[in-house]
Amino acid sequence: MPAGRRGARFLPLWNEKFRFACHPGVGCFGECCADLRLILTPYDVLRMKKRLGMNSSEFLAQYTLLDWEENPWFPMVRLRMREEGRRECPFLTAQGCSIYEDRPGACRLYPLGRGARRGHLPDVEEEFYFLVVEDHCRGFEERREWTLGEWLEDQGVLEYNAMNRPWMEIVTSKSANLRKIGEEHRAMFHMASYDLDRFRGFVKKSSFLKRFRLEEDELKGLDQDDLSLLFLAIRWLKFSLLGEMTLEIRH
Ligand code: SF4
Ligand code: SF4
8 A cells, every 4th residue: 555654664675574454343444545745656556547547637636736846846746545534545445455456656656655865876876665654553563574675566657657757767867857857848747747648638639640750669559558558659749849859750
């Protein structure tokens, strides 16, 4: 389940094993799925809107809020908690997470967190992981043992990391071009990152296809393949916002 809140302790995790299990039998089941500031990535949104049979604009309107605190340049989106009671996640039920197989990356990682720090090489950041220990979480009292690698594999975190990496390169970029971005660029970022069905309409109706040369399989994927569309959207953002030659211009 999801990222830690105020009062949590953060313990670095390297090669040692940790004990943890989460299942409907723990006394705290579902306690962690409330009152969260849960930032979503484009791949999270893609999986969730597909699971719910919604288009991206409907999903964003119903289940998300804009978040301006996470990143200095771009608005992120976060999951909208229920307004009433203890502000539970809208997908929490008495049986647990109703979208478990498509839950966001942050929910998969919990009770771990991920950070980045400067590595041995200049300008290269290394990621590291830590345990998020919260008093209410009884999962640490269970017997099941994990290494970091086993947990990341079992929870599907590695797949999500791979899908998120190209987009993370944009939101963590130090490009000088970012100093010039304005409202129009922020709107581009929001559409291409999160509102994939609107981006699809934009690609088809604007001069996009006249301006850029796409591969045959990308053109075929425009209608049905959300993942290929997302990677195209990310290349367009890198081209437009960071000045990288990620798209071929038609002459
Ligand atoms: S064991 Fe921890 S992760 Fe599982 S439901 Fe309880 S608080 Fe949440
Ligand atoms: S998406 Fe599922 S796992 Fe994540 S906070 Fe909501 S109910 Fe919990």
